[in-house]
Amino acid sequence: MNQTKDFNRVAYYLDMGLGKTFVGAEKVWELNNDVNLVICQKSKIDDWVQHFKDHYPDYEVFDLTHKSQAITFRNRLDTKSVYNRDIQIIGVINYDLTFRRDWLLKISEFTMMLDESSLITNENAKRSKFILKMKPESVVLLSGTPTAGKYERLWSQVQLLGWNISKKTFWNSYVDTKWVENGDGFKQEVIVGYKNVEHLKKKLTQYGAVFMKTSEVLDLPEQIEQKIMFKVTKEYKFFIKNSYLMIDDDTELVGDNNLTKTLYARQLCGQYHKEKLEGFRDLVQSTEDRLIVFYNFTAEYEAMKAIAEELERPVSVVRGGEDDRTAYEESDNSITFIQYQAGAMGGNFQKANKVIYFTLPLGKGSCDLWEQSKKRIHRIGQNNTCFYYYLLVKGSIEEKNLAALQEGKELTDELFKES
Known part of the structure; x- marks a missing residue:
């Protein structure tokens, strides 16, 4: 956390098992916004709701997949008390429901956390387009996927970190590709490797990203x-x-x-x-x-x-x-x-x-x-x-x-x- 204490937009690319839930939640708490939104997989909704209820009693936690709780959450947003720091609220919603809730685009001055941020790697998908339109004040990205070396998947995420590099420039700078026959008489571009990886990691570090593998932290069993x-x-x-x-x-x-x-x-x-x-x-x-x-x-x-x-x-x-x-x-x-x-x-x-x-x-x-x-x-x-x-x-x-x-x-x- 010390590496990102001065950042309000961060990415924790931690290998599986390194406690991304605790790291991400603690950073959200540290950012101290009155309104917070966690976007995750549907299967993780209950886990996140319970985590914040158990460890952060000052938050009023809402499961936004439930209509009644979503209405209450919106009502909280409409009252001045939220922004007068009388109460801090956090809503949890899954990716595939997010883009069906247009009212989320109207929220401002909030912290947005994406659990498994690799799920927005396709910038043309509805979920990605919607999330990239949102206007959070602070961002927390959590994922273990980038540590596997699939750096082409980072482009849409670096946009949220504030690095306004075009996709073409990103790929030209860091991804090696070649054109191969696909068997139907046409060619398709495939990734064959990466380049300037250390420069990429250094650049990402400047925008609040932390890469960490399990082997660097823990001596897990064989x-x-x-x-x-x-x-x-x-x-x-x-x-x-x-x-x-x-x-x-x-x-x-x-x-x-x-x-x-x-x-x-x-x-x-x-x-x-x-x-x-x-x-x-x-x-x-x-x-x-x-x-x-x-x-x-x-x-x-x-x-x-x-x-x-x-x-x-x-x-x-x-x-x-x-x-x-x-x-x-x-x-x-x-x-x-x-x-x-x-x-x-x-x-x-x-x-x-x-x-x-x-x-x-x-x-x-x-x-x-x-x-x-x-x-x-x-x-x-x-x-x-x-x-x-x-x-x-x-x-x-x-x-x-x-x-x-x-x-x-x-x-x-x-x-x-x-x-």
Whole structure:
């Protein structure tokens, strides 16, 4: 915090597990504005509301996803008492609801904190355009993504820090790209590396940014990754060759474009792969420790949950519309199923030290989801070696996908190109 004590616009690019919540909240308190706004992922709303209620009793805290609380928050803004320092208020709202609340553009003299500020990296997205139009007096950005070296994602964030550099100049100065054939007779620009990185970090430091990796602060336990391989099925081979498959006489898979072909290929490596499901069963039976399982599709979850219940293992789940961590908290042999979009980017699960990847994330944002999913257990409070088990179908898109993720790439159509 000493590095940014003289800044009212700051960015804490701290690796996962370094306590960004506490650092960000403390900076908001230090800035001492009467009106404050936290923008975060939907899954983190309750965490932020509770954090401020627990640690900052002087704030009146509002969950702006609730209509009644949003109305009260707005009423507070309309009264002079707020700006006469009779009361300090803080509202918490998720990214995808923010741009649907035009009244937020009218707020002035406030502190805005973006949790996982990497979510505004696409400056053309509605959420990004809206947030960049807002007029905060002070800004706090929190993210672990930039520490992975994806510096092209910083441009829209540096605008909020007050560095008015154009996107073209930013890329020309710090990002190396080249044009490659995309397979359709056209070329596309791809990032091949970065340049002047130390100068970039120095410049960002001048605008209140702090970069910090876990290894620079903590000596966290070792991480061990293990691949568990399964044979590719004849059904998968047939589908890849013909873009068509009938399953059990009543399910028809038609890959009539790259999107659907990718989808069904992934499912043939997941919920339809009986050997992998049996492998999951074997892995669960091999330990009585808490397990965290990441997955993509509902059918995968239902198949694995059935196995867990058959083995009489307590189950917790974090997925769209459902967040039940009771078994995780109370049972040391529990299995917690986490759908990537719902839980990979947030949550403390360091009571467990073993993660199973039944399937991997794919497409836009997959690198971030995968990198952050690993940090759910590898964080402050973890004293044991962390194990990551990848259930992979040999010779399938899964092997290519994992290799791409390890290289920091996000692949879609390229998965179907010949090796």
